[in-house]
Amino acid sequence: MLRISLKDQEKIIINGAIIRSAGKSTLMVENRCTILRGKDIMEPEEANTPTKRLYFACMMAYLDPENREQHQDSILDLYQPLMGIFQSGEPQVNLIEIGKALAISDFYKALTECRQLIDYEAEAMNRAAPADAD
CATH class of the missing domain: 2.20.28 (Rubrerythrin, domain 2)
Structure with missing residues (x-):
């Protein structure tokens, strides 16, 4: 319960x-x-970064089983480029865990890992922002 x-x-x-x-x-x-x-529901317009788009696709696969195959195709299209971007450290561990969760259709677990990846992406963007302002 x-x-x-x-x-x-x-x-x-x-x-x-x-x-x-x-x-x-x-x-x-x-x-x-x-x-x-x-707090875990993402609106389509909030999916405005690569990791947020992955989260949104995983969320849709979790919530919309009738169209799950279509959502899984979107997940793969979004997941593969991220593997090339995050090649080490904690983000790569998150991506590996997302891949494991997706392999067994545990979309809720994938969402949990995506949230961590979103946090990492936000931190990385914040670190890069001052350098871009120069």
Whole structure:
């Protein structure tokens, strides 16, 4: 059993249904289902970097099983170039873990690893920004 506490107006997706809390709520999920909390939901316009586009494609594969094959094609198109960009260190470990998760269709695990990759990408962009300003 999974217990989920939601803040007022917080969104959650359960088996494709978008649910918004009207007031503070607690849900008890008693069986296996596809769940994504509001903070983990990415809108299409937010997918504006290579790692965010990968996250979005993985999220869609997780939430939209009817079109999963199409989403998996997008994932591969996005994943392969990142392997060439992140060739060492923690980002490469994240990409390897994403690949393992995708191989067994564990899209939620892939999302977890993608979030770490997004954080790394943001840090790298922040480090590069001052140098570009010179």
